[in-house]
Amino acid sequence: MANTSNEREGQREPDKRQAAREVIDILHEIATLLNTKLNRQQLSYCVSLIENGVNPEALAKIIKELRTQYPEPDEEEEGAE
Amino acid sequence: MSKTQEERVQHALQNLLERIVPTYPDEDEATADDRFEDAYNFASDVIASSKDTTLASDVNHAADLIRRKLVSDYTSPQPAVRFQNLYARLLTQPVLSQKWSMLYFLHQMAE
Numbered sequence: 063m064a065n066t067s068n069e070r071e072g073q074r075e076p077d078k079r080q081a082a083r084e085v086i087d088i089l090h091e092i093a094t095l096l097n098t099k100l101n102r103q104q105l106s107y108c109v110s111l112i113e114n115g116v117n118p119e120a121l122a123k124i125i126k127e128l129r130t131q132y133p134e135p136d137e138e139e140e141g142a143e
Numbered sequence: 144m145s146k147t148q149e150e151r152v153q154h155a156l157q158n159l160l161e162r163i164v165p166t167y168p169d170e171d172e173a174t175a176d177d178r179f180e181d182a183y184n185f186a187s188d189v190i191a192s193s194k195d196t197t198l199a200s201d202v203n204h205a206a207d208l209i210r211r212k213l214v215s216d217y218t219s220p221q222p223a224v225r226f227q228n229l230y231a232r233l234l235t236q237p238v239l240s241q242k243w244s245m246l247y248f249l250h251q252m253a254e
Contacts, residue, residue, distance in 0.1 A: 096253035107159035120193035122251035
């Protein structure tokens with residue numbers, strides 16, 4: 063019996079999620095090669111922002127500026143010695 | 144940018160900033176909230192002011208920039224070879240439409 067469209071739709075959802083996970087895997091490895099210090103969670107929100115039209119140069123500027131302005135607590139102590 | 148796109152941007156930006164803007168030990172909540180709000184307003188302003196700038200979108204160009212950087216940053220050719228493999232896999236991924244922008248973003252974030 064041919065699959066009904068909801069069954070096909072139902073099957074496609076896990077495939078989409080699997081494909082999205084693979085994209086993050088690939089991008090995270092590239093991000094690590096480039097020493098961007100972005101973790102997977104941060105990266106997935108960056109993907110969402112860029113996929114929804116945010117300018118990549120602007121997003122990079124935001125993250126770099128905020129990292130400079132608000133260093134991580136342990137980084138702050140290292141700098142203070 | 145459509146209404147739903149804007150909502151998605153606001154949601155993703157909120158979540159991203161929660162994972163970038165730190166909270167410091169022994170500080171009160173109001174200070175942390177003010178810092179987050181300043182960061183969010185700053186980010187929103189930068190995004191809004193960059194809306195009209197259009198960038199030449201050529202995924203191969205962004206890949207070349209990254210390849211050149213990896214060749215110059217590392218003595219071993221291994222990272223550039225690894226990137227080539229990752230890039231080939233990325234090109235086959237249907238779910239990511241802004242491939243060029245993502246690669247260009249990662250190149251801009253590189254240390």
